Amino acid sequence: MTATTPLLDASDLTLRAGTRELVRGLSLRVHSGELWCVLGPNGSGKTTLLHTLAAVRAPSSGRVVLMGCDVAHTPPEQLARRRGLLTQTVHDSFAASALEVVLLGRHPHHDRWSFDDDEDRRVAHDALAAVDAATLAARDVTTLSGGERQRVAIAALLAQCVPLMLLDEPTAHLDLKHQIGMLEHLRGLVRSGEHAAVIALHDLNLAARFASHALVLGAGSAVGGRTDEVMTESTLSAAFEYPLRRVRVGERWLYVVE
């Protein structure tokens, strides 16, 4: 795959939730090496967009092409080796160790007859270590705190080892140190050139610091492009319907609510 072929090519997407139209005519191209953040107020369609890009739901119109294949006509087991999704909420009804949950991320790499091998366990332990959760491996996920559970879910996504990672508010429940650590790890992965990530975030300052590209959803419109070009005072203020200021502190832009 050459650098010019996008990993993900979504064209002319229209998304609805019930009868409400969230986004119309959205096109988005994500290449390897890019870290996109999706910004927007509550109900602007961030989760719906991520689920559509992950092909766990169909768009009202438009199409999503992942690594050259239309996702509507690609079997789920093939999709699962190309993209992974971190959902916003995980509800655990049954006990399982954190390691077992992370090992589920290896599911797409196995046929129905095989059991997890040493390689799977190595990948799973590495993934737990990457989110500072190595010590949680043997713990029962139903006894973990919200932030710990979130880190285990992120580790499961990392263990899936997919080119495209879609994450719905991965920083939710995480403390400051783990927010930064997790985003640094994702940025490192993406910069290695093999991966891309699309992340729904609420924190504008984290988005500005870690993302190479941004997609701002709001009031039915979508603006996408390089972070410094898209995350302007006027675009963000219009999307969030609240005045925002952008100030320069050292090397970085900081966003301040008026």
Added chain:
Amino acid sequence: MARALRIWLLLALLAAAALALALSLGSQAIATPDLLRALLHRDDGVDAQIVHELRLPRALAAFGTGGLLALAGALMQVLLRNPLADPYVMGASGGAAVGALTAMLCGLGAAFTQGAAFGGALASTALVFALARREFAGAALADPGLGAPRLLLAGVMLAALWTALVTLLLTLSPEARIRGMLFWLAGDLSAGSGGAAALAVLALLVVAVWPLGRSLNVMLRGPVMALSLGVHVVALRRVLFVLASLATAVAMTSSGAVGFVGLVVPHALRLAIGNDQRVLLPACALAGGSLLLLADTAARTAMAPQQLPVGLVTALLGVPTFLALLLGRAR
């Protein structure tokens, strides 16, 4: 895999021990050496006759039924992602009860009663499927968290309807038939028939669900997670529903509505051996069969010559065992 084989072997030994116990205990106790001879030589006196004509058919029916109920319970719990689901949660027991009691009220024989129970269970299950068909369509997945609750509620409501009809049938029945009806409702194996069919279906189902085990493990973490990990969630949910319903219907044909086996056995095994469905499902078949076999042996010997409905024994054994496991773990 080696661990799974060890667990299955242990449970198979338990099953063999339960079978030996069931065949030797009764109004005429048979010692172990005599038991072996009686098993091998069909025409060798009274002992052989008792074993072959009375105890063995009933033991096989108990084992097959128990295995089917435990397997159905485990599958329903995965389908609904609800640890409190049991084989009857979709109203299958109510449908079977309405069928069986109607046959009894009309004075039809045992074969008709069994057929009516099987038909009633399947009809009730088909009705739930039709009512909740949207939950088995792809669109339900677009709305994560939906699906299972509505399916569950449709089943619960239908079960309430069947309960009302059962009350009506009991009210209409002449006194002489009520006792048989109550035994059926509590779960009773004294007919001792249908064992071969139950065992054959049990074996087929274990072989059919085992290759799905990996996907079922992923399904436990929710439909969206399963879909993003490449599981054919819609198709798998349908398959689960059909297999669990079939297991329940066949089980109820030989035993009526035996409670607790389908809830307690999968739970107890999960606490003891973990929740990998590839290990758990065959283990459920073995342990469920053994439990019901032991319970039935107790039911016919504890207050002999009075026979108790086996459902009473499973409740008396199952509830304290389950509570002990549950509270022991919480400590």
